[in-house]
Amino acid sequence: MKVSNSPWLLHYDGSSCNGCDIEVLACLTPVYDVERFGVINTGNPKHADIFLITGGINTQNKAVVEQIYSQMPSPKVVVAVGICACNGGIFKECYNILGGVDTVIPVDIYVPGCAARPQAIIDGVVKAVALLDEKKKKRDQKKAQGGSGNA
């Protein structure tokens, strides 16, 4: 059994226009049904394995994103959905936008698009899921070498 069989997902809307958010929720509908991969859309960072963010980072949500990320127990993966989450997108030059999600926390998977299509989001989540197993392996190796393994 692998960790990737049960990826629980936390969806956070940074400063998205809601376009990507609607596509993320479309993944849960009968047409795409991501629950067939065991994905659960949880609202609790302490239960989540995948942190999925839409929209860029601004001065107000910077602390929130950092807080949520720090509350998630490892192994964890961050997926930036939509071009705004990848690098700021159309809002990049705005005075309040700091940039993409990777300006505050490490991002593992980038899913570009405006808005990102459900197929692309599912593809990103599946890639993230594979990464979860890798991170778990690395963590176990670190533990075996005597480290805390919580990185």
Added chain:
Amino acid sequence: MNWSVISMLLFIVLAPFAGGLLQGVDRKITARMQGRQGPPLLQPFYDLHKLFSKQSVVVNHLQDFLVCGFLVFIVFTGALFFWGGDLLLVFFALTLAEIFFIMSSCSANSPYSSMGAQRELMQAMAYEPMVLMVAIGFYMVTGSFGVSDIIGNSTPAIVWLPGIFAGFLYILTIKFRKSPFDLSTSHHAHQEMVRGLTTEISGNILGLVELSHWYENIFLLGVVALFLLDANWWSVPVAIAVCFGAYFLEILIDNVFPRVKWQSMLKSAWLVTLVAGVTNFMVLVLVK
């Protein structure tokens, strides 16, 4: 080794597997009712394995201790029941386990966790009278609180206790944490109140909570079976069939009804207890 010890050991060993499978079936049927394909049948076991391999984040050590108490007393409740023990003691142990769980949520500093604990107390208030009536009903019919005496009867208890059985099915929705009564924490709606009771519980401790729920569900279906079981061998397949029927009914109710406020839950649960339970008692006193 006699039969009662074997059935107790079977419960302790097999209940997690049966409970997990039952939840897998639940998620599959729920998905089909919503027009989705749904997760694999073994998904609950994948989830449990995942939870046990996550980093353990301890909010406070008291919480972990209390969750362990919840698991131990749920297993004790079920073991006592399947051993054929005293039904009153079984239900008191169940309540004690519940208190452990509520206390574990109270011990964390999160407002969502406390809100979940308060709602769980409301739920306990709603279903406890009916649970006690079940025990008293069995006593009135068989003259004993002992589970082994109840199943040794010549006729199944449901013949005398149809009202109590209906009332128990009603509060079973609360105990299974199914909509419309999934107020404190929901198995399907993970976003609601940040999962209420289990907001601050994560990783392996959340795994223990899941495990306890599986034990609890199998025990509760055992109580459903107790209404059907008698000295005849064919009452066993009948009881198992009725258990599956009751579980399917709960899934159907879960998917059909929206969540209600706690006031409606409390009022309706007590009304059902009063009408179905007390009427059944009165008829029983007149007939027997």
